[in-house]
Amino acid sequence: MSDEQTRLAELRDEIDRIDQKIMELISARANCAQEVAHVKMAANPGQDVFFYRPEREAQVLRRIKEQNPGPLSGEEMARLFREIMSACLALEKPMHIAFLGPIGTFTQAAALKHFGHSVISVPLPAIDAVFREVESGAAHYGVVPVENSTEGMINHTLDMFMSSPLKICGEVQLRIHHHLLVSPKHADQEITRIYSHQQSFAQCRQWLDTHRYGVERVTVSSNAEAARRAAAEPGTAAIAGDMAAELYGLDMVASSIEDRPDNTTRFLIIGREAVPASGHDKSSILVSMRNKPGALYKLLEPFHRHGISLTRIETRPSPSGTWAYVFYIDFEGHVEDEQVRKVLAEVDEEAVELKRLGSYPIGVL
Ligand SMILES: O=C(O)C(=O)C[C@]1(C(=O)O)C=C[C@@H](O)C=C1
Structure with missing residues (x-):
């Protein structure tokens, strides 16, 4: 064995030992979370038990960010703990999260960023449908966009609060990167039409005017729908994000084409309790x-x-x-x-x- 191979073998043994410890610690944590669920149920017999505790999750994630020793960034460490907590919560109670769909939208990405991947995410076709799903109890929480740093408020969401009894339970921000996407099957065709959501067209207006001036722009109900159409129709492209690109197997012709590099959307988490x-x-x-x-x-x-x-x-x-x-x-x-x-x-x-x-x-x- 060369020196390199010997050293690599030692380090990999060390990593295996650490992984074993991490696994045992995560399991111990999951056992605690299950115990928490029993305590909550015993204290509220026959009543609605609130397994998801947004205030506690925020405290845990803040502490992780503050005390993170590195070399991983605080963001990265918090993301890992986000997923551990998500899995622990799913042991207590699998959460149904309604979001403005279809699957592959930025709202789904925001829902997963906020709740982690161990939730059951339910796509709905409109903002008011998300409110109704949570109001009726069919979903535990909902995720809706409320404002974009380039385009301003999403008025439909604001107006829903005038009549809805739901509470805002959290917020999550997502950096929005838009890409010009085509299907690899039609890569040799000239792009004569671009599909996207009206907000995304607005966020990429200057780029489009400079690089795709005169190409027909067709507004559809979501970026994911735009990606679906571009995947099916030769000579078309979509403006959408990573999730939609992956979902429909599209290639990037140009990446991060949003006019403002800090383009961010804020989403609200809506639920039934304070x-x-x-x-x-x-x-x-x-x-x-x-x-x-x-x-x-x-x-x-x-x-x-x-x-x-x-x-x-x-x-x-x-x-x-x-x-x-x-x-x-x-x-x-x-x-x-x-x-x-x-x-x-x-x-x-x-x-x-x-x-x-x-x-x-x-x-x-
Ligand atoms: O502290 C609680 O109430 C828990 O249920 C435990 C826990 C966690 O895994 O840390 C899980 C879910 C809650 O949303 C908050 C925290």
């Missing part, structure tokens, strides 16, 4: 004010006075009348925090209606 504080939280509310001078000032001033940071404010037309508006507001803090309680009590006095959409851990991954 989430306790995790120590680093955000809250969302919907407020409608009387249509009179100073209304917006009166709404925002208490946040400033109590030192609460607003992270987003959006205006949407109110369903109750022409030229009446509803404000969608995100701010830092949890409704159980003393300062937040005070602010919301003041806002409630001024508002025609105040709806608390939920407090939830600020996205960790």
Whole structure:
């Protein structure tokens, strides 16, 4: 054996020993999670038991990131623990997660990033269908897009909260990379038509105008649908992400063609119950004010006075009348925090209606 072979054999033996220990530790952790499930069931006989604990998961992942000794990055280590926790939770209770489909969309990628791969993910054709699936109890949680850094808010999602009783239980951000994709079967054909979702066309507008000017752009219901069509139709291409490319076996003609390199979409996790504080939280509310001078000032001033940071404010037309508006507001803090309680009590006095959409851990991954 050469020196190299001897050293490699030693290192591989060491890796085998470490893997054995990791496996034993993961199994011990999984046994603990099963025990947690028994404790939860015993404490709530005959009631709905909430096996998934978003606040606890956020705390575990934050601690892993903070205490990670390297050389793996904190992100990478948290991703590994994300999957371990996902598998442990599946032992307690397999979670059904509804998402804006079809399979292969960025929303599915966001759902798997947030919950890990040990969930049963259920594609649904529209945002309101995702809300209905969770409201009816057919799915435990849902995942819907809410805003994109290039294109702004996804109004349909915001508007759903006006009538839905669901709570926001979490958020997850995903860097969105779009690729121009073709089927290897049709690689020799000239591209005369490009399929994509309207948001993706908007996020790649400059690139398309520069590199594929004059090529027909056809809007379809999702990137995954665009990929499906490009796989089937010669002379066409799709703009879609990695998951859709893999799913439909497409090749990249050009990669990461989004106009802004930081193109990111934020998704919300919706569920039926409120989430306790995790120590680093955000809250969302919907407020409608009387249509009179100073209304917006009166709404925002208490946040400033109590030192609460607003992270987003959006205006949407109110369903109750022409030229009446509803404000969608995100701010830092949890409704159980003393300062937040005070602010919301003041806002409630001024508002025609105040709806608390939920407090939830600020996205960790
Ligand atoms: O701490 C709990 O309540 C658990 O159920 C354990 C655990 C974990 O594996 O750490 C699993 C699922 C929950 O979502 C949170 C954490």
